[in-house]
Amino acid sequence: MLKHNLGYPRIGIRRELKKASEAYWSNKIDSNSLFEVGEKIREENWKLQEEANLDLIPCNDFSFYDHVLDMSLLLGVIPESYHSIPVIHNNIDLYFSMARGFQRNEWDIKAMEMTKWFNTNYHYIVPEFDKNQKFSIFSNKIFDELEESKKILKSIKKIKPVLIGPVSYLFLGKEKEKSFHKMDLIENIIPIYIKIIKKLKNEGINWIQLDEPILVLDMSEKEKEAFKYAYGEISKFCSDINIMLASYFDGMSENMFLFQDMSIQALHIDLVEDSEQMEKILSFFSRESKMILSLGLIDGRNVWKNNYANSVQKIENAIESIGEDRIMIAPNCSLIHVPIDIEYEHSIHIAIKNRMSFAKQKIYELNDLVEIVKGNKNILFKNSSLLEKSSSIFYDQKIKERMTKITDQDIQRNNHFYIRQKKQKNKFRLPLFPTTTIGSFPQTKEIRSLRNKLRKKELSQESYNEKIKDFIVDVIKKQEKIDLDVLVHGEFERTDMVEYFSDKLKGILSTNNGWVQSYGSRCVKPPVIYGDVGRISDMTVEWICFAQSKTKKLMKGMLTGPVTILQWSFVRNDQPIYHTAYQIAWAIREEVLSLEKSGIQIIQIDEPALREGLPLKKKNWKSYFDWSIKAFRISSSGVKDETQIHTHMCYSEFNDIFEHIADLDADVITMETSRSKMELLKAFSVFSYPNEIGPGVYDIHSPRIPTVEEIFDLIKKASNKLPIKNIWVNPDCGLKTRKWEEVLKSLHNMTKAAKIARKKLVNSS
Template identity: 40%
Template sequence: MPAHTLPTATILGYPRIGRRRELKRAVESYWRGASDEAELRATAKDLRAATLARLVELGLPAEGGAIPDSFSFYDQVLDATLALGAIPERFADISGSDLVTYFALARGDRDHQPLEMTKWFDTNYHYSVPEIDERTPFGANASALVERLAEAADQGIETRPVLVGPVTYLLLAKASDEAGEGFRPIDRLADVVAVYAELLRALAAAGAQWVQIDEPALVSDSLSVSREETLALVERVYAELGAIPVGERPAILLTAPYGDSSAALARLGALPVEAVQADLVRGSLPEDALASGALAEAFADTQLVAGVVDGRNIWRTDLRAAFATAERLKNAGIATVIGTSNNLQHVPHDVADETKLDARLRSWLAFADQKVAQVATLARGLSEGAAAIEPELAETERILADRAAAPGVRIDGIRSRVDAVTAEDRNRAAEGDRRDAQRGLGIPELATTTIGSFPQTAEIRKARAAHGKGEIDEETYEGFLRAEIERVIRLQEEIGLDVLVHGEAERNDMVQYFAELLDGFAVTEHGWVQSYGTRATRPSILWGDVSRPNPMTVRWSSYAQSLTERPVKGMLTGPVTILAWSFVRDDQPLSDTASQVALALRDEIDDLVDAGISIVQVDEPALRELLPLDRDRQAAYLDWSVGAFRLATAGAAPGVQIHTHLCYSEFGEIIDAVDGLDADVTSIEAARSRMDVVEPLGDHGYSRGIGPGVYDIHSPRIPSVEEQAELIRIAAARIPGEQLWVNPDCGLKTRGYDETVASLKNLVSAAQTVREAAVRA
């Protein structure tokens, strides 16, 4: 039995934004200057106290480090940057409290661009990317962690501070602009590990018994070093940190969430740390090492936190299956702790808040609070024996059976339609034939267009909210939207764009809009999940077989088309993105669910075309995001995701031009998949990277239409004609003019009208300038 033992129930982290997004409101009020730092800190403190009390109430032991302190004002990677003192030199002139520096890094200010943000592993959460170079200063700053430890102790709770681990931290960092040629942040590992050692000593001195260090880099094949190298780095680092005697440092729980660590697990268990967590939802048990006894040997002095409760979805855990996994470990002689697969920051707070949800559906769900209770139940079973929790196991079984048999979960007609899908259904006519058939659209070289949404003004939001609450009737709302569409169409004509859009004023969100109109989805009231900083989204729940009772967008698109001679694009969100930004049923492969969504969209395209629309854009910004971290699973993913997009779009006749739009990530590494979508035109985010994507596309010999964004819509800045023309020229150097489209990076919904109109006018002039130069040449 290990000398330092974690209680048998734990979680890796808990949502920190507050049940009613209290932290968001407090932080934003501080940013506005409506409250001061002391007020913000007081609100945050109350929120933490309520969270800790709640976790104890839900069954986590108050003593022994079972409860993680996963609080963050903004982002856990940014917290690590502060704890390591790794403030980039370009922020060195900022004065004020730690919190002033912290938010300056997060959001920038008048004189500083913020740290870049990017997606955290394969989640929809964004972290602030550390900027490291040869001269980045490092020095331990444990004050925030120590303060919270003491605060919890006052409440009678022994918390476990949580840190992003050194290997993951550096592998997720980028080299700063000042870094020398060939410098890699991971080159600074030795310096950083020395600071972690100091942090650990400070935490022990402050009374921390346990610390949690997260190393999700262990499960990813998408980093700059191979997984084997990551493991070797982790071994080196934890040999060093582990060599500090416990007492001078807290006992260490090393975690590997978000994926499969089974191949590395025995080696992790052999490290001189006191506990290791494995994600047993995304990952699996190392069967061979378990059978041979090698796993038990590696874990002889180490506890294994079995991440059997899913921290990524909102479904009630199959307790019997989870318990069986944990029991196998225990029966193999391994000191087993029940845990979650990852930090619960990716799920909403509490199902009990969803009073408007159908009661039967609600009984199938588990948000963070329910998951914590499940962990506690399983842990009780582990210590007292299965019989002690048999009532809970039996109840779960009954509820899962109810879910499986409930109306709407499996609908024969939908299933037989999916079963009948053939390879043919995913193929459009040959490219050349499509090109010929689309000539009638009259699209010029370097055609100009936008990505779909126009600014969502306060007026639009107000009308939508009033309509939602029933304060204005259907007819009034419809009239409002029609007026808005007409305004946007006239504006685009005046600006001189070639292919128009209706502006998406009717959409609250590009996924939720469709979720509300499709059968098989439910929408929550308080199911907020942090997306980054103070931003949260409310993913819909895809619980049943998906079908489309009525057309979803035809009314708006056909009205827009009726107003103009120029082509108007129909606008749909693609099947992969709909799945990526929802909580999706876990009782069948994603590929099956994707086919159902794809067929619903296919019918929508049919209806759009019947109503006179000849260009349809199907957005897939999340295509890259769902790419599995595990290389072995990537091909299968790309196969079904590309297949779903093709199923959605391939019903269109050759004369219908299909567009898609990709943004938010680097698509260079999945260029074959982008090609595989077989869209006639693909718009892609590119302005900020100065057209980086053009090179892989050029090398690939991409033959269809492509619109690398020339206007960065992430800031209110108005890009000049010359600036946009220059980006068009960069693209034109690699891609023939007849393939090239000119468009912004993404939708304009977050922008204001003044800057949008000015920027789009410049965009049209830029395209014109480059066209004229080509004619003269």
């Protein structure tokens, strides 16, 4: 029974990769220094996994920005606009330009589109395909890292290069023109995959992992045919190397028939997200297959210890069905979604910490499972004891009872939107195309230094608060000078939009070093929801009211919504997820009502994670929307008609769920549309969105500054699809990660474009 891993975190235990990448982008270090950091992280990862006695260790799971972008560079899928920049002379700068855009002198090229990786909070760079797309081996990264791993690991037999499979790679991309289907490119791409596999074989590699998460989706007939063709060809020409196909994030038993008459050596399945698929898959394996079955048993997306009793039962059932020699065990997916090492956490209550497991610990859990199967029951007994919990740390009976008393009246506003809209327009008197931002403004070194001094107790809380107030006053003046219509306080007191609230809610904790990658150099520390969640006291009211007192313009109250707090946290796994969602929602509702009572008239409840939490299979969508929309409406529905509720969503595909977004019944929704060139607006051809909306008019995840003309063009596109009276003008996300010089110029161009739109588009309509 072999033990293996699908992928390991690549940011470094102290976020070394983030710091090095940002230093390189700022011209503070050269590419050699950047590469040295990458080499050190890879070496540490390989050695750790070898010390954990894994039989197969992933290679090529490291990335400087995104593994999908790595695949595009490997296959030569590079848009022509990036090839045409004469000042880019090396692959790493070409790579970063594709991810971040390029703006220098006369060169101004936008970043490629970015979206969520399936239903996770990881973002990937979307490949772009032409009808006559050519594929080639463009980058040597996979081969260079293979040579590195040979020097580090004691046996080449342990090395397992990882690639995104050809069908999933095409699925993740987009057609630049509508005259073809991306799956039509399967015959063009497969010969390159075969070349890569053969080259790896010639280097002495015995196992290759091809990730095909498309297998857990509702595959179309065209995708199924592409899959059969792809692996029919790979089986034919690469029969002398072991291919493992990895599926994850859900069950794939519905697509098991695709493996009939296919000579793939191993299949990996996710038994964390769908344990019920095992019976059907074992039946297939025992009847028709000689493949090895890899059991994904360790949760690679959450921080709780594995329940050994449950996992051992699955292993023993599989052994009984198909034999131990045909079984592998592994985490269910790559471990990039969890922090690296729990031992770096020193402030978590021991009763909670004893139940937690980060990436390093999860690797060692595989050894424990093997030992238990061999007969070591002491490990099983210790695990069961640690997982027992009855403490008041985890449970609050009053909170549980409150959730049983939620009524229909608690989840609906007093009146229909069109009545609320009239009242709000009469009250606020905003111009057409009102301008605002999403919430956060740049978190400078000075702010981070203040926070660090507060943490080290080198600065008192009172002194810290006064300095934060100075930043708030300054950002209000900047917004007034730019002439934004609805202002925000900048969120300088907040480290992260979820972590901030976790520190102020009962039943949630923040880690000290629990970093995970969100995209590129952007790392987040997801809070840990370990018990019943409740609001202790006001969380934002003092800051928002202070900001409102410093301006005559409208000030938005800024909150994070219940679904996003849930999705961007590591959630307790001992009760239905919707129970936890409703608890968070009620806590946010109490804060909304407190803001309203304090005179705040516009309140934004951000839900950027609503789409990413959507189950991958459509058959499960209804139950998800039932509880997630209810949770949002619990948080937002207690206010008066005149109080305007905003929400925000970003970097996901929304076209197929717009009717559900409308069910949120937010007065105003702001969304990402700039990177996708307003593709979102196509949804309005088939669905008439009833409320107000701000389709983001510039991409904040790129350092480039949008021009007045391009912003006006996006506003014009929006006005062709939406009633002008319902359109807001805003960036597509918060501005925390940007620099002030970028922000001020971009927002100035945005407000100027809005003013032009008020003249040109209103008069012409």
